[in-house]
Amino acid sequence: MENNSGTLLELQSRFGEDTFKQQQTRDEILTLWMPCNQLKEVLTFLKSAVPKPFRMLYDLAAVDERTRNKQHNGFPSAAFTLVYHLFSFERNEFVRLKVALSDEFPTAPSISNIWANANWYEREVYDMFGIKFEGHPHLSRILMPRTWVGHPLRKEHPARATEMGPFQLYDDKVDLEQAALQFKPEEWGLERQSEDSDFMFLNIGPQHPGTHGVLRIILQLDGEDIVDAIPDIGFHHRGAEKMGERQTWHSYIPYTDRVDYLGGVMNNLAYLLSVEKLAGIEVPERVKVIRVMLCELFRIASHLVWYGTFAQDLGQLSPVFYMFSDREKIFNIIEAVCGGRMHPNWFRIGGVAQDLPKGWEKLVQDFVDYFPKRLKEYDSMVMKNSLFKARTVGIGIFTLDEAIEWGVTGPGLRACGMEWDFRKKRPYSGYEMFDFDIPTAANGDCYDRAVVRVEEMRQSLRIIEQCLKNMPEGPYKADHPLTTPPMKERTMHDIETLISHFLSVTWGPVMPAGEAMSCIEATKGANGYYLTSDGNTNPYRVRIRTPSFPHMQMLPYISRGYTVADMLSILGAMDYVLADIDR
Amino acid sequence: MEAETTSYLLIIGVTLFVLLNVAALLIWVERRMLALWQDRYGPNRAGPFGLLIVAADSLKLFFKQDWIPPFADKKVFVIAPTVVLISVLMAFAVVPFAPGIVVADLNIGLLFFLAMSSMGAYSIILGGWASNNKYSLLGSMRGAAQMISYEVFMGLSLMGVVLMAGSFNLSDIVLAQAEMWFVVPQILGFIIFFIAGIAETHRLPLDIPEAESELSAGFHSEYSGMKFGMFFIGEYLGITLISCMVVTLYFGGWLGPDFLPPIVWFILKVAFFIMIFILLRASLPRPRYDQLMEYGWKILLPLTLLNLLVTAGVLLWLAE
Numbered sequence: 001m002e003n004n005s006g007t008l009l010e011l012q013s014r015f016g017e018d019t020f021k022q023q024q025t026r027d028e029i030l031t032l033w034m035p036c037n038q039l040k041e042v043l044t045f046l047k048s049a050v051p052k053p054f055r056m057l058y059d060l061a062a063v064d065e066r067t068r069n070k071q072h073n074g075f076p077s078a079a080f081t082l083v084y085h086l087f088s089f090e091r092n093e094f095v096r097l098k099v100a101l102s103d104e105f106p107t108a109p110s111i112s113n114i115w116a117n118a119n120w121y122e123r124e125v126y127d128m129f130g131i132k133f134e135g136h137p138h139l140s141r142i143l144m145p146r147t148w149v150g151h152p153l154r155k156e157h158p159a160r161a162t163e164m165g166p167f168q169l170y171d172d173k174v175d176l177e178q179a180a181l182q183f184k185p186e187e188w189g190l191e192r193q194s195e196d197s198d199f200m201f202l203n204i205g206p207q208h209p210g211t212h213g214v215l216r217i218i219l220q221l222d223g224e225d226i227v228d229a230i231p232d233i234g235f236h237h238r239g240a241e242k243m244g245e246r247q248t249w250h251s252y253i254p255y256t257d258r259v260d261y262l263g264g265v266m267n268n269l270a271y272l273l274s275v276e277k278l279a280g281i282e283v284p285e286r287v288k289v290i291r292v293m294l295c296e297l298f299r300i301a302s303h304l305v306w307y308g309t310f311a312q313d314l315g316q317l318s319p320v321f322y323m324f325s326d327r328e329k330i331f332n333i334i335e336a337v338c339g340g341r342m343h344p345n346w347f348r349i350g351g352v353a354q355d356l357p358k359g360w361e362k363l364v365q366d367f368v369d370y371f372p373k374r375l376k377e378y379d380s381m382v383m384k385n386s387l388f389k390a391r392t393v394g395i396g397i398f399t400l401d402e403a404i405e406w407g408v409t410g411p412g413l414r415a416c417g418m419e420w421d422f423r424k425k426r427p428y429s430g431y432e433m434f435d436f437d438i439p440t441a442a443n444g445d446c447y448d449r450a451v452v453r454v455e456e457m458r459q460s461l462r463i464i465e466q467c468l469k470n471m472p473e474g475p476y477k478a479d480h481p482l483t484t485p486p487m488k489e490r491t492m493h494d495i496e497t498l499i500s501h502f503l504s505v506t507w508g509p510v511m512p513a514g515e516a517m518s519c520i521e522a523t524k525g526a527n528g529y530y531l532t533s534d535g536n537t538n539p540y541r542v543r544i545r546t547p548s549f550p551h552m553q554m555l556p557y558i559s560r561g562y563t564v565a566d567m568l569s570i571l572g573a574m575d576y577v578l579a580d581i582d583r
Numbered sequence: 584m585e586a587e588t589t590s591y592l593l594i595i596g597v598t599l600f601v602l603l604n605v606a607a608l609l610i611w612v613e614r615r616m617l618a619l620w621q622d623r624y625g626p627n628r629a630g631p632f633g634l635l636i637v638a639a640d641s642l643k644l645f646f647k648q649d650w651i652p653p654f655a656d657k658k659v660f661v662i663a664p665t666v667v668l669i670s671v672l673m674a675f676a677v678v679p680f681a682p683g684i685v686v687a688d689l690n691i692g693l694l695f696f697l698a699m700s701s702m703g704a705y706s707i708i709l710g711g712w713a714s715n716n717k718y719s720l721l722g723s724m725r726g727a728a729q730m731i732s733y734e735v736f737m738g739l740s741l742m743g744v745v746l747m748a749g750s751f752n753l754s755d756i757v758l759a760q761a762e763m764w765f766v767v768p769q770i771l772g773f774i775i776f777f778i779a780g781i782a783e784t785h786r787l788p789l790d791i792p793e794a795e796s797e798l799s800a801g802f803h804s805e806y807s808g809m810k811f812g813m814f815f816i817g818e819y820l821g822i823t824l825i826s827c828m829v830v831t832l833y834f835g836g837w838l839g840p841d842f843l844p845p846i847v848w849f850i851l852k853v854a855f856f857i858m859i860f861i862l863l864r865a866s867l868p869r870p871r872y873d874q875l876m877e878y879g880w881k882i883l884l885p886l887t888l889l890n891l892l893v894t895a896g897v898l899l900w901l902a903e
Binding site for chain 2: 200202208209210224311314315316317318321322325381385387388390391563564565566568
């Protein structure tokens with residue numbers, strides 16, 4: 001898929017032949033090991049000096065290598081590995097840079113002055129692994145409570161409460177926790193007053209009707225004008241990545257449902273594309289189309305929630321009811337197909353859990369006939385409403401360059417005028433077979449983000465219609481030994497298949513060692529699972545790149561100077577899901 | 584003399600009783616109507632058509648713990664919700680429901696109404712201030728600014744009616760509309776008065792002092808139990824009051840064809856405008872606070888002045 005020898009040559013001609021060591025990966029993304037001391041030069045070079053630069057820091061994560069089964073031979077031996085994923089829109093290409101760190105609590109140079117969105121990623125790595133970043137402006141915990149002891153994604157950290165001994169709350173711990181709850185503006189890098197005024201600090205959340213979940217935003221206000229806004233995240237952190245390390249490849253699927261909990265099976269898809277790359281499974285056509293159809297239904301469902309709640313944030317009471325009842329219609333289809341509704345947990349390694357039920361065509365057809373009328377009605381109710389426009393046009397603007405700098409993907413990026421959709425540009429799961437447009441807008445404000453999403457629903461509907469008309473016949477699961485659960489009917493013929501079925505169901509499939517990353521256009525932006533296998537029944541490391549995380553990081557940048565009311569527009573137009581931020 | 588006193592007391596008593604019940608009933612009306620327009624059921628379990636939700640809600644409010652936050656300014660915190668209730672009820676004193684059915688037929692009725700409705704601003708400011716809560720404070724600051732600005736147009740928009748009727752007495756104003764309802768010549772005044780009325784009662788779309796999605800509950804965030812109940816009832820009474828005033832000033836009050844008694848006409852007209860209030864709440868988003876101010880001062884104020892000027896000019900011209 002990737003023709004990435006060019007990038008390697010460019011890097012080698014600038015930094016010398018021996019600086020980089022290439023590693024083969026299952027996803028065929030150019031993967032290079034490089035020494036830590038040249039990290040900043042290489043990244044700066046890739047970001048700004050090469051032609052067709054890698055302008056987006058797509059993801060930054062770490063891997064604790066200390067208990068890994070098979071050390072990959074010839075590569076730098078490391079206690080920890082830092083993994084940088086960069087993306088170039090011009091080349092339509094990823095590059096993965098790895099840095100080996102050998103100490104128990106290592107230190108690496110911070111790249112937060114190269115990419116604005118590296119700030120939170122580095123804090124997350126620090127929080128999860130205890131790796132320090134030199135030169136980071138505010139290196140503190142981000143997802144875990146500030147009083148937490150240990151760094152959860154280190155392998156010695158217990159994965160479940162039962163491994164931690166009974167919980168006891170001594171008096172001094174109470175005092176400590178109470179003290180940690182006290183708000184001191186200085187700890188968040190905030191001034192208490194300026195030359196001419198004292199600031200007011202307003203906590204939006206963790207419990208607040210406007211935040212759509214447990215999110216806390218510390219507002220530094222001068223009157224009603226926002227001087228600074230600091231999102232405090234992590235209230236919804238459930239350790240989805242850590243859980244992955246003790247689940248089998250198969251039994252982790254339901255956990256993915258709950259990451260972007262409005263995206264439903266779309267999360268399954270992001271995870272499974274990566275697993276299937278590791279396993280080398282090519283899924284049948286029917287599976288692809290079923291997956292696409294369900295994903296697009298979920299995209300509409302997710303956008304409907306956004307649409308309704310966005311209008312509600314701006315004080316419009318009614319649309320949310322109409323839109324939730326439309327979403328209910330989608331859930332009726334989902335329920336008929338999957339049995340579940342919000343978290344159907346329906347895709348399987350190499351296929352889907354069951355074939356489509358009898359009569360599914362009618363359900364989908366009814367929805368396809370019904371929905372466009374409603375969308376038109378919503379246009380006149382919401383999008384054309386002049387008060388709605390007054391609250392969203394020209395609010396929360398970011399430019400295309402800023403969007404890329406901060407790692408914005410999805411509708412937010414397209415609202416800045418960039419025609420970029422991973423379904424079109426890097427097709428997966430058969431999206432290349434479908435005929436649909438990429439809606440864009442020009443101004444990058446809250447209204448334009450809404451315009452893009454509304455149009456996306458129409459496009460999703462087109463895709464669903466094509467799925468309906470062209471559903472291929474065939475099996476609903478690939479013929480491959482690593483699919484889960486293995487097809488039952490073959491097991492009754494001989495003892496060998498019975499044994500392999502038994503093992504595959506009880507232990508789970510053993511994935512070949514290697515690593516792979518997926519990247520899908522999820523409802524909120526680019527979602528990807530970067531999986532590392534050391535040849536076991538469970539992943540060695542699961543890294544989930546979610547769109548909401550970088551989007552939320554951008555909040556202070558785009559809300560400064562606006563008022564409290566505008567911040568609600570900005571939050572609403574961002575369309576984030578707390579579990580998608582905190583994982 | 585005694586009979587007169589008795590009839591006064593009777594009117595006061597009946598008016599008070601009816602108004603408080605109407606306000607409580609509006610809880611049900613609003614919830615059912617909103618539900619109707621939002622494709623859902625609304626309260627339909629307690630009693631016929633869910634009517635007993637009114638009793639349930641009132642009982643709940645009465646028996647809730649009457650909590651005063653320890654950080655609040657206690658005296659002001661208690662006084663604030665009573666101000667809104669009392670001032671709105673006082674304003675009803677001058678409303679002529681039908682010929683002879685009016686508590687106080689003042690010759691400055693209209694001014695009395697304006698004075699009383701302005702008092703409502705105090706309860707928002709004091710309530711928000713005494714709560715000692717940042718959300719409440721923001722809400723009450725917004726509320727103060729909003730109500731004081733909209734007071735200006737409210738008063739001025741009514742002057743057209745006063746010019747045409749030649750009186751501040753509300754009964755006289757109604758009678759002056761026997762030929763033609765004032766809404767026809769004073770359409771602009773009516774629209775401005777109605778908008779100002781929404782702002783005055785701080786209802787969606789102009790519920791900026793509360794702004795649920797921004798300020799949780801704005802100025803009454805800290806209120807619970809019957810103190811909250813007073814704000815609540817005050818709001819519904821406010822809607823009723825503004826609807827009564829709209830009907831009295833622009834839609835001929837109790838006047839109507841003879842096949843229905845005057846009081847019924849009055850009630851029907853008022854009910855219509857209450858429905859408009861609810862429908863507006865169901866359909867419009869909320870503008871931003873500074874947009875509201877700008878709209879008021881830059882658009883409504885010039886229009887109001889223009890309306891007043893033209894009305895006065897035309898009247899002078901006709902008089903000559």
